[in-house]
Amino acid sequence: MSTIEELQGRLAAAMDRIGTGAEKLVANAGLSAENKALADALEEEKLANAQLKERLRALHQKHFTEMEALQARLGDSAEVDKLRGELEAQTRVAVQLDSDLQRLRQANDQLRASNAALREANAAGIGEPQLINQAMLAELEGLRATRAADMAEAAAILARLEPMLNGVAQPADEEDA
Known part of the structure; x- marks a missing residue:
């Protein structure tokens, strides 16, 4: 359109x-x-x-x-409802993944800033424990954000696979009946 x-x-x-x-x-x-x-x-x-x-x-x-x-x-209401449910699940996963990716970007920006400050302090010959602590905290946050992004990505993959797996599981259940 x-x-x-x-x-x-x-x-x-x-x-x-x-x-x-x-x-x-x-x-x-x-x-x-x-x-x-x-x-x-x-x-x-x-x-x-x-x-x-x-x-x-x-x-x-x-x-x-x-x-x-x-x-x-698409007139079949059951099929439409099923597809809408899948779409909503995928949308929730996509929103979570986007949120985690934003968090990861922010953590990486903090890490870059902390590392730049550490490089400047080392170049000046000043050992700043506060800068080292900030860099470590930024690195930890980066690792947490990376893990959250990985989990969200796995959830997105699972959300795409669940409808396919449910479609495969239903015929097997019908054979048992």
């Missing part, structure tokens, strides 16, 4: 440019050879624009037909 809207926007912008060009041509009114060529080009552009509008209308109709067919296929 966004492709169609994008094409409509592009067509509208093209029409505006063509209209502006046509107004300028009319304002200059003296159809010299160059102006005649421009007028011919304008007419060609108008024709091309009309053809594009027709193609857009055909694409819109085709898209509408395809959407109706897809909606008909």
Whole structure:
């Protein structure tokens, strides 16, 4: 649907440019050879624009037909509910993964800053225990964030596999019955 809207926007912008060009041509009114060529080009552009509008209308109709067919296929409420449940589970996992990745990035930024401060202190010949402690804490937080990101990634993989495994487990259960 966004492709169609994008094409409509592009067509509208093209029409505006063509209209502006046509107004300028009319304002200059003296159809010299160059102006005649421009007028011919304008007419060609108008024709091309009309053809594009027709193609857009055909694409819109085709898209509408395809959407109706897809909606008909998704008419089975149980299937839709199952897919929605899977989508919600995957969305929760994705949000958690994003949160953990943000935490990991922040921890890595802290670690870089602490390491830069340590390098400066070492270059100056000053041993700062506070900087060493900050670097160690940033490193620990980085490790925790990395573990959390790994756990979230594993949960995301599990969320993708569970529907497949449930689909495999159901036929086996039906055979036992």
